[in-house]
Amino acid sequence: MPWLPRAALLWDVVLGFLGTAAFLIDLGADLWAAGQYVLSGRYLWAALVLALLGLASVALQLFSWVWLRADPAGLHAPQPPGRCLALLHLLQLGYLYRCVQGLRQGLLVWQQEAPSEFDLAYADFLTLDISMLRLFETFLETTPQLTLVLAIVLQSGWAEPYQWVGICTSFVGISWALLDYHRALRTCLPARSRLGLGSSVFYFLWNLLLLWPRVLAVALFSALFPHYVALHFLGLWLVLLSWVWLQGTDFMPDSCSEWLYRATVATILYFSWFNVAEGRTRGRATIHLLFLLSDSVLMVVTWLTHVTWLPSGIPLQVLLLASGICFLLGLALRLVYYRWLHPSCRWEPDRVDGAQGVRSLEGRLLPHNRRLTHLAQNFFPRVRDEAALPQKGEVNGVL
Numbered sequence: 001m002p003w004l005p006r007a008a009l010l011w012d013v014v015l016g017f018l019g020t021a022a023f024l025i026d027l028g029a030d031l032w033a034a035g036q037y038v039l040s041g042r043y044l045w046a047a048l049v050l051a052l053l054g055l056a057s058v059a060l061q062l063f064s065w066v067w068l069r070a071d072p073a074g075l076h077a078p079q080p081p082g083r084c085l086a087l088l089h090l091l092q093l094g095y096l097y098r099c100v101q102g103l104r105q106g107l108l109v110w111q112q113e114a115p116s117e118f119d120l121a122y123a124d125f126l127t128l129d130i131s132m133l134r135l136f137e138t139f140l141e142t143t144p145q146l147t148l149v150l151a152i153v154l155q156s157g158w159a160e161p162y163q164w165v166g167i168c169t170s171f172v173g174i175s176w177a178l179l180d181y182h183r184a185l186r187t188c189l190p191a192r193s194r195l196g197l198g199s200s201v202f203y204f205l206w207n208l209l210l211l212w213p214r215v216l217a218v219a220l221f222s223a224l225f226p227h228y229v230a231l232h233f234l235g236l237w238l239v240l241l242s243w244v245w246l247q248g249t250d251f252m253p254d255s256c257s258e259w260l261y262r263a264t265v266a267t268i269l270y271f272s273w274f275n276v277a278e279g280r281t282r283g284r285a286t287i288h289l290l291f292l293l294s295d296s297v298l299m300v301v302t303w304l305t306h307v308t309w310l311p312s313g314i315p316l317q318v319l320l321l322a323s324g325i326c327f328l329l330g331l332a333l334r335l336v337y338y339r340w341l342h343p344s345c346r347w348e349p350d351r352v353d354g355a356q357g358v359r360s361l362e363g364r365l366l367p368h369n370r371r372l373t374h375l376a377q378n379f380f381p382r383v384r385d386e387a388a389l390p391q392k393g394e395v396n397g398v399l
Contacts, residue, residue, distance in 0.1 A: 210273075
C-alpha cells in the first residue's frame with residue numbers, strides 16, 4: 001500500500017483510540033463528581049449526575065442493539081453469539097464493544113499490505129455507527145452534564161477541582177463529537193475531496209460558538225429556578241418532538257425504535273440544530289434558531305430580574321457579554337459556511353436507497369452504512385441540475 005493511504009488509515013485508528021479515551025475520561029470525571037457530591041452530603045446533585053449517565057447509557061445501548069439486529073445477516077461475522085451481545089448491551093457495554101470492534105478492524109486494515117475493498121468498506125461502516133452513537137451520547141449526557149455542573153457552580157459561587165475537570169472534559173467531548181460527526185458525514189460523500197479542512201473547522205466553530213450561549217442560558221435558569229427547569233425542558237422537548245414527528249423521519253428500521261430516534265433528536269434540538277428531513281432546510285433552520293434565541297433571551301431576562309438570588313462572586317455580566325459575542329460570531333461563521341463552504345453532491349442512485357448492490361473486485365457485496373448516508377443526504381444537498389430529476393432507485397428522497 002502507498003505511504004499516504006497507509007498514514008491516513010493509521011490516523012483513523014489514532015482518532016478512534018482518542019475518541020474512546022475521551023469517552024472513558026469523561027465518564028470517569030462524572031463518576032468522580034458524583035462520588036464527591038455523595039461524600040459532601042449533596043445527594044440530589046449526585047442523583048442527577050447518575051440519572052443523566054444512566055438514561056444516556058440506556059439510550060445508547062438501545063440504538064446499538066437495534067442497529068445490530070437490523071444489519072444484514074453475516075455482516076459482522078465473526079462476532080459473539082446473540083446472547084453474549086445482548087448481555088453486553090444489558091451491562092451497558094455495547095458502545096464500548098463497538099469501539100473495540102472498530103479499533104480492531106482499523107488495525108487489521110492498516111496492517112495489511114493490500115487490504116480488500118470489503119475490509120476498507122467494513123471499517124468505514126463501523127466507524128460511521130460509532131460516530132453517530134458518540135454524537136447521541138454527547139447531547140444526551142455530556143451537554144446536560146455540562147449544563148448541570150455550570151448551574152451548580154453558579155448556585156454555589158465557586159468551583160471545586162473535580163468540577164473544573166468535569167467542565168474541561170465536557171468541552172473536549174462535545175468538540176470531539178462535533179468534529180467526528182462532520183468527518184463521518186464527509187466519509188459518506190460521493191466525492192470526499194470536495195470537503196476540506198477549512199469546511200470542517202468552520203462547521204466545528206459555528207456549532208460550538210452557538211452551543212455555548214445556549215448552555216449558559218439554561219444553566220443560569222437552572223441555578224435560579226432548579227424546581228422549574230425540568231418543566232421548561234419537558235415543555236420545549238414536547239414541542240420539538242412534535243416538530244420532528246411532523247417532518248416524517250424514517251431513520252430507524254421500525255416504527256417503535258423510530259420514536260427513540262425522534263426523542264433523541266428532540267433533545268439535540270433543545271441545545272443545537274440537527275437536520276433530519278429531506279428538502280430545503282433554510283426555513284426550518286431559521287425557525288429553530290429564532291425559537292431557541294427567543295427562549296434563551298427570555299431566560300436571560302428572567303435572570304436580570306432575579307440577579308440578587310445568585311452569589312456575587314461570579315462575573316455574570318462578563319459571561320453574558322462573552323456569550324453574546326460568541327453567538328454573533330457563531331452566526332456569522334454559520335452564514336459563511338453555508339454560503340461558500342457547504343458543498344452540493346451528485347448522489348449515486350444505488351446509494352440513495354442504501355442497498356448493498358455494489359460489488360468489490362473479489363465479487364463480494366460491499367457494506368454500506370445507509371443510516372449515516374441518509375443523514376448526509378439531508379445535510380449535503382443534491383446539485384441543482386439533478387434536483388428536479390427523479391432518479392431510479394430513489395426511496396427516501398434527498399435534498
